[in-house]
Amino acid sequence: MITLLIVEDEAAARSILTEFVSWKEMGIEKVYSTGDGLSALDLAKEVHPDIILSDIRMPKMNGLEFAGQYRKVNFDCQFIFLSAYPEKDYFRAAMRLRAVNFVEKPIRIRQIEEAVQNALAEIRREEGKIKQALERSMNREESGELPPPELPPSAKLLTSKTQSIIQKSYSDENLSIELIAARLRISSGYLSSIFKKNTGMTINHYLTQIRIESSRKLLKNSRLSLSDICKKSGYRDYNYFSRVFKENTGMTPSEYRRYENDTEEYPE
Known part of the structure; x- marks a missing residue:
């Protein structure tokens, strides 16, 4: 499953990229988007995109700073940079960050699709x-x-x-x-x-660790029901999920939620 993240602070440009590029036809199954480098860094760490399509000039954290930070987490991700300012310094910095393409604005759908196809070819190689x-x-x-x-x-x-x-x-x-x-x-x-x-460790052990960590975050930071958290964490059966959760944390999901939030005002 190929995942792509769009990072663009202009709402109109972000909408064009999200809605008018033929992502599915190119084999991109999931597309996420956000409006600045700082939120992009958090989102990228969560969804682990294979390809990132990022503007360079953005508030809070620009595209080059974001890419430099995320490269420390995922060195294999394919970056495509967008910029209305084709300055040589930008281009050199983008190449140092192993960008597969540098696309000038205004956005042209064909150029974007060609750049993404290049990124997909690099992934296949x-x-x-x-x-x-x-x-x-x-x-x-x-x-x-x-x-x-x-x-x-x-x-x-x-x-x-x-x-x-x-x-x-x-x-x-x-x-x-x-x-x-x-x-x-x-x-x-x-x-x-x-x-x-x-x-x-085994692959199943690692998978369990990731799923339990996800459920712990949801139990602590969301108001989702326990059954919804069970499903979002990759478990079909709540009783099995509860047993695995307790084996790994020493508490049932409901006990963990009450412990972390000091309240019982949450849906079961």
């Missing part, structure tokens, strides 16, 4: 490199050339990709090791082995 590197590593391990305890650099990248998929898709109750492995085009057994070697 990176995925292809990972697949080839992993296949070579697997063959070397099987032949005895590469001792199993020496994780190749590609395995670390694979682990990072797996974590990113989980962070973006944990609310999907059908998310599984098999689905993640299918997206990465490798076997689920090999993926599980690499992830455990690289992190010290």
Whole structure:
């Protein structure tokens, strides 16, 4: 699932980008938008976009500052910058931040779509490199050339990709090791082995951690019902969710909500 974030302070331009670009036809399944770099940084950390389409001149935090901060969190994200001021300093700064394109305003839909297609092509190239590197590593391990305890650099990248998929898709109750492995085009057994070697935990354990952390934030900061929080955290059955939550926190969801908020005036 490819996710894109639009960061544009002009409401009219943001509306054009959100509504008139053929996102679905290009394979972009989710599109988020916000109006400044500061809120974009918080949103990006939450939704983990694959591509970010960002204006440069914005209030609170400009696009280059935002990109520099988010690069510390996600080095693989593809950036496309927009600017009505094609200054050389902007262009050089954008290139240092590994932007895949620099599009001048006023916005032209065709140029935006071409830039996004370039970003998608780069994503596919990176995925292809990972697949080839992993296949070579697997063959070397099987032949005895590469001792199993020496994780190749590609395995670390694979682990990072797996974590990113989980962070973006944990609310999907059908998310599984098999689905993640299918997206990465490798076997689920090999993926599980690499992830455990690289992190010290299983993929299911990591998925549970992410889901429980999400539910804790919702219990503390929202007025959603417990059943809604259960669903948003990726669980189909509330009783199972409650049991897993208690195993990880020592409290049931309702007990945790009362503890954090010191009140019982919340929907069940």
